[in-house]
Amino acid sequence: MSTAAAAHDDHHHHAPTGLKRWLFSTNHKDIGTLYLWFSFIMFLVGGLLAMVIRTELLEPGMQFVDPEFFNQMTTVHGLAMVFGAVMPGFVGFANWMIPLMIGAPDMALPRMNNWSFWILPFAFLILLSSVFMSAFGAGHPSAPNFGWTFYAPLSTEYGPASTDLFILSVHMMGISSIMGAINVIVTVFNLRAPGMTLMKMPLFVWTWLITAFLLIAVMPVLAGAVTMMLTDRHFGTSFFSAAGGGDPVLFQHVFWFFGHPEVYIMILPAFGIVSSIIPTFARKQLFGYASMVYATASIALLSFVVWAHHMFTVGMPLAGTLFFMYMTMLISVPTGVKVFNWVATMWRGSMTFELPMKWAIAFVILFTCGGLSGLMLAITPVDFQYHDTYFVVAHFHYVLVTGAVFSMFAAAYYWLPKWSGVMPNKLLGELHFWSSLLSVNLLFFPMHFVGLAGMPRRYADYALQFADYNFWISIGGFWFGLSQLFFLAVCLLCAMKKGEKAAARPWDGAEGLEWEVPSPAPFHTFETPPVVK
Amino acid sequence: MQSTLFHRAAVGLISLMISGMAVASDWTERSDHNLRPGVTAVSQEVYDLHTTILWIVTIIGLLVFGLILISMIRHRRSRHPNPATFHEHVFLEVLWTVIPFIILIAMAVPATRVLIELDDSSDAELTVKVTGHRWKWEYEYLTYADDNNIGVSFMSNIATPPEQINNPVLAGGLFPYGTAQDAVGNEFPEKGANYNLEVDQPLVLPSGQKVRFLVTSADVIHSFWVPDFGGKKDAIPGFVNETWAKVPEGKEGTYYGQCAELCGKNHAFMPIEAKVVSQAEFADWLAQKKEEAAAAPDLTPFADLDEAMELGQQTYAGNCAVCHGNNGEGGVGLPFAGSDFATQEEHLEEHIHVLVEGRGAMPAFAAQLSPRQIASVITYERNAWGNETGDLIQPEDVYEQE
Numbered sequence: 036m037s038t039a040a041a042a043h044d045d046h047h048h049h050a051p052t053g054l055k056r057w058l059f060s061t062n063h064k065d066i067g068t069l070y071l072w073f074s075f076i077m078f079l080v081g082g083l084l085a086m087v088i089r090t091e092l093l094e095p096g097m098q099f100v101d102p103e104f105f106n107q108m109t110t111v112h113g114l115a116m117v118f119g120a121v122m123p124g125f126v127g128f129a130n131w132m133i134p135l136m137i138g139a140p141d142m143a144l145p146r147m148n149n150w151s152f153w154i155l156p157f158a159f160l161i162l163l164s165s166v167f168m169s170a171f172g173a174g175h176p177s178a179p180n181f182g183w184t185f186y187a188p189l190s191t192e193y194g195p196a197s198t199d200l201f202i203l204s205v206h207m208m209g210i211s212s213i214m215g216a217i218n219v220i221v222t223v224f225n226l227r228a229p230g231m232t233l234m235k236m237p238l239f240v241w242t243w244l245i246t247a248f249l250l251i252a253v254m255p256v257l258a259g260a261v262t263m264m265l266t267d268r269h270f271g272t273s274f275f276s277a278a279g280g281g282d283p284v285l286f287q288h289v290f291w292f293f294g295h296p297e298v299y300i301m302i303l304p305a306f307g308i309v310s311s312i313i314p315t316f317a318r319k320q321l322f323g324y325a326s327m328v329y330a331t332a333s334i335a336l337l338s339f340v341v342w343a344h345h346m347f348t349v350g351m352p353l354a355g356t357l358f359f360m361y362m363t364m365l366i367s368v369p370t371g372v373k374v375f376n377w378v379a380t381m382w383r384g385s386m387t388f389e390l391p392m393k394w395a396i397a398f399v400i401l402f403t404c405g406g407l408s409g410l411m412l413a414i415t416p417v418d419f420q421y422h423d424t425y426f427v428v429a430h431f432h433y434v435l436v437t438g439a440v441f442s443m444f445a446a447a448y449y450w451l452p453k454w455s456g457v458m459p460n461k462l463l464g465e466l467h468f469w470s471s472l473l474s475v476n477l478l479f480f481p482m483h484f485v486g487l488a489g490m491p492r493r494y495a496d497y498a499l500q501f502a503d504y505n506f507w508i509s510i511g512g513f514w515f516g517l518s519q520l521f522f523l524a525v526c527l528l529c530a531m532k533k534g535e536k537a538a539a540r541p542w543d544g545a546e547g548l549e550w551e552v553p554s555p556a557p558f559h560t561f562e563t564p565p566v567v568k
Numbered sequence: 569m570q571s572t573l574f575h576r577a578a579v580g581l582i583s584l585m586i587s588g589m590a591v592a593s594d595w596t597e598r599s600d601h602n603l604r605p606g607v608t609a610v611s612q613e614v615y616d617l618h619t620t621i622l623w624i625v626t627i628i629g630l631l632v633f634g635l636i637l638i639s640m641i642r643h644r645r646s647r648h649p650n651p652a653t654f655h656e657h658v659f660l661e662v663l664w665t666v667i668p669f670i671i672l673i674a675m676a677v678p679a680t681r682v683l684i685e686l687d688d689s690s691d692a693e694l695t696v697k698v699t700g701h702r703w704k705w706e707y708e709y710l711t712y713a714d715d716n717n718i719g720v721s722f723m724s725n726i727a728t729p730p731e732q733i734n735n736p737v738l739a740g741g742l743f744p745y746g747t748a749q750d751a752v753g754n755e756f757p758e759k760g761a762n763y764n765l766e767v768d769q770p771l772v773l774p775s776g777q778k779v780r781f782l783v784t785s786a787d788v789i790h791s792f793w794v795p796d797f798g799g800k801k802d803a804i805p806g807f808v809n810e811t812w813a814k815v816p817e818g819k820e821g822t823y824y825g826q827c828a829e830l831c832g833k834n835h836a837f838m839p840i841e842a843k844v845v846s847q848a849e850f851a852d853w854l855a856q857k858k859e860e861a862a863a864a865p866d867l868t869p870f871a872d873l874d875e876a877m878e879l880g881q882q883t884y885a886g887n888c889a890v891c892h893g894n895n896g897e898g899g900v901g902l903p904f905a906g907s908d909f910a911t912q913e914e915h916l917e918e919h920i921h922v923l924v925e926g927r928g929a930m931p932a933f934a935a936q937l938s939p940r941q942i943a944s945v946i947t948y949e950r951n952a953w954g955n956e957t958g959d960l961i962q963p964e965d966v967y968e969q970e
Contacts, residue, residue, distance in 0.1 A: 096733060096759065099737065101833075102833050102836065181830065186789055189788040189830065193832065193929060277805045277807070283806065283807075317651065318645075318651045323656055323661055325656075326656075348799075349802045349809075350807065371664065378636055378639065381639045382652075383639075383643055384652070386644045388640075396640070400636060403629060407628060411618070411621050411622065411625060414617060414621050414675060416683045416686055417617050417679075419798070419799030422791075423791060485600070487603045489826070491826050499763050
């Protein structure tokens with residue numbers, strides 16, 4: 036009630052301006068924008084850390100950084116990308132688009148929405164402060180240096196003092212994610228426009244609904260893991276310490292019980308985005324809508340019973356290993372269904388290749404590459420060779436960069452006209468796409484080769500037979516990093532409203548409620564719910 | 569699986585596709601593209617599984633990408649202005665659910681077989697306990713044939729000289745710990761062929777006999793991995809994992825491996841070098857090692873401070889500098905230069921005790937260094953970098969504590 040009253044109030048008064056507009060915002064569009072800018076900034080920060088890694092690996096030998104600092108770079112790069120870039124990025128798209136797609140006036144819990152965003156910058160200030168202290172502080176106290184997976188006892192008995200900053204910031208990120216997820220679920224279940232039945236919802240809403248349930252299920256598990264770390268470090272418990280009767284492998288089970296569903300948290304919304312974009316530019320209804328929904332749900336359920344495939348080498352009993360191998364192989368069935376559905380949607384369509392479609396097709400092809408190497412990794416006896424090598428690094432970067440991140444670029448180019456009222460700059464967009472597409476493959480494809488040849492991951496230095504590929508991987512890395520400046524320019528131009536004016540429905544094949552409102556979308560939309568037939 | 573026509577065709581084609589792919593077992597002809605077939609029967613089977621699955625995913629990928637490409641060419645608006653309207657097809661949807669399922673079962677069968685084989689470490693002729701330390705491997709020979717009391721163990725450290733590894737190019741650059749700063753501007757020696765792979769004391773194994781490795785750790789989690797033996801096993805504190813290898817006769821040679829689980833600063837610098845020799849040669853080697861182990865330790869006193877300092881400097885550089893800094897400035901470990909610990913008389917006993925027994929993250933060195941080396945390094949730490957206490961510790965002082 037009070038929310039509706041507040042929205043009503045705003046309508047009659049001037050829209051809030053300046054810093055207050057952003058700091059106190061309860062508007063899903065403004066909060067979505069905040070999330071998206073935050074995500075992009077973290078993408079650049081995490082990218083800079085990756086540049087340090089690639090600079091050091093350009094040639095064999097330690098040329099630029101100390102191995103200890105190198106480990107801090109790999110750790111914070113992973114954390115910034117997973118918790119800072121990909122997850123908040125998708126929450127940003129959810130904030131902007133879910134209310135517009137289901138005909139709701141706003142998110143159901145706007146004040147919580149504000150809070151869940153504003154926790155994030157502080158969480159990352161805490162985490163990144165440790166990197167600043169390590170690089171520039173007196174005595175260079177180490178930043179977290181145990182990898183983003185923070186295995187015990189490296190992160191507990193052997194963790195640097197900054198581990199406590201890490202624990203606090205992970206707790207804050209977790210609270211933010213859980214609140215964001217609650218908001219999505221409440222919004223989808225309560226604020227759909229009349230006639231918008233569950234099986235009429237756009238797939239992006241469906242995949243986010245399922246993602247939100249995954250978040251609520253596993254973020255508390257992560258919180259539990261870091262809390263146990265905290266008490267192990269300071270209050271004399273021995274959850275993960277063998278010397279005290281604890282179990283270091285327990286840590287890995289708990290972590291990956293969070294970590295594997297987390298993988299799907301980072302890819303399911305991408306499936307939703309691509310399922311929106313491909314039908315638009317193929318001018319043909321999405322193939323197999325119902326099977327897409329069921330495939331998403333089964334992927335989500337299976338994601339809870341495959342976690343130990345990240346830890347095949349810890350010495351599990353044979354029966355356990357076999358169970359996790361079979362379950363992991365099984366997950367490729369619903370994932371395959373999705374890819375086949377996208378191909379069937381394109382088949383005999385009437386396709387044009389505007390920027391969102393280019394990114395979406397690149398997503399389907401390159402994500403499939405990541406999926407196929409995932410199937411290879413599922414074969415346990417061979418995983419004993421692949422495990423913890425660059426082959427794994429190649430696999431998850433294909434899934435997360437050319438998968439999740441590419442889908443976000445597709446989504447940004449697709450919905451930027453709706454958000455800003457102007458079309459994204461075509462020339463810069465084309466440069467961004469082609470430059471990223473070429474460089475990302477130069478960056479990640481050779482990682483398969485060095486991984487198979489035996490280069491372990493998280494290595495600050497390597498044997499000489501890996502030198503040639505590492506050089507080209509680094510060149511690809513710098514090139515991919517620089518390519519993102521094109522996107523920065525595209526976003527800034529749109530933010531400054533410079534460019535061709537966008538129509539309410541800028542893509543002629545686009546369907547859905549979000550295209551019924553003008554471009555740019557007014558501050559308040561669907562105050563009277565639309566009726567869906 | 570190995571003998572099917574399909575499989576041989578797959579191997580042949582992939583060898584053609586990836587030119588220069590090494591199939592030889594000699595590490596000097598090491599592959600830089602593909603998985604190594606390795607030297608054991610199991611590693612060959614793992615390699616065959618890898619080749620089969622790689623081939624399957626390549627075909628699936630090419631099929632899917634081919635369809636996308638055809639669709640992008642034929643079903644673009646300029647050629648196909650009126651889109652079709654179909655949006656479901658029950659038969660197709662069932663088909664592309666069932667066919668992948670059948671492929672998966674076909675893969676799961678050989679994978680299960682190899683997994684069961686890998687799991688069976690029974691009936692080994694030699695048992696070696698492998699312990700991961702930050703950042704070196706310890707090999708303890710437990711049983712061989714009828715001998716259940718071998719008592720041979722040693723540490724295996726990286727042998728690549730630090731000058732080859734530390735090549736800083738920027739003075740005051742991003743080296744925040746300063747460990748290599750003083751080398752900026754030096755001429756760096758050329759890196760050897762086995763850069764970052766060679767060790768001072770290799771793991772020696774007999775050919776033609778099954779070797780069981782009991783893998784554990786003294787501190788954090790490491791992972792014991794010799795690719796030519798067909799897989800890795802994590803070294804976890806408080807756990808003893810088992811894995812095994814049987815290198816066939818005629819495949820004697822040196823096989824290299826690396827730690828595969830992030831274990832801190834020098835994770836990239838704790839290689840494994842396994843020297844596989846004939847059974848006769850192995851028996852000789854083991855007998856010699858047993859003799860060395862049984863001999864009384866060398867407790868010859870140092871004649872003067874200089875003699876102790878010289879040995880101390882070497883020992884410090886090889887064992888201590890990695891944590892305590894090249895100039896005793898500290899790092900992962902405590903600083904020595906000017907510290908109370910290394911200069912005050914009242915800490916001398918404690919100083920010896922910590923080296924012998926270890927404390928917290930500081931490992932015990934009694935098993936790795938001789939009393940003479942421990943005495944020299946304590947002398948060095950208490951007299952170098954301006955500490956100049958004049959303390960001369962003799963091997964006898966250390967041996968008493970052991």
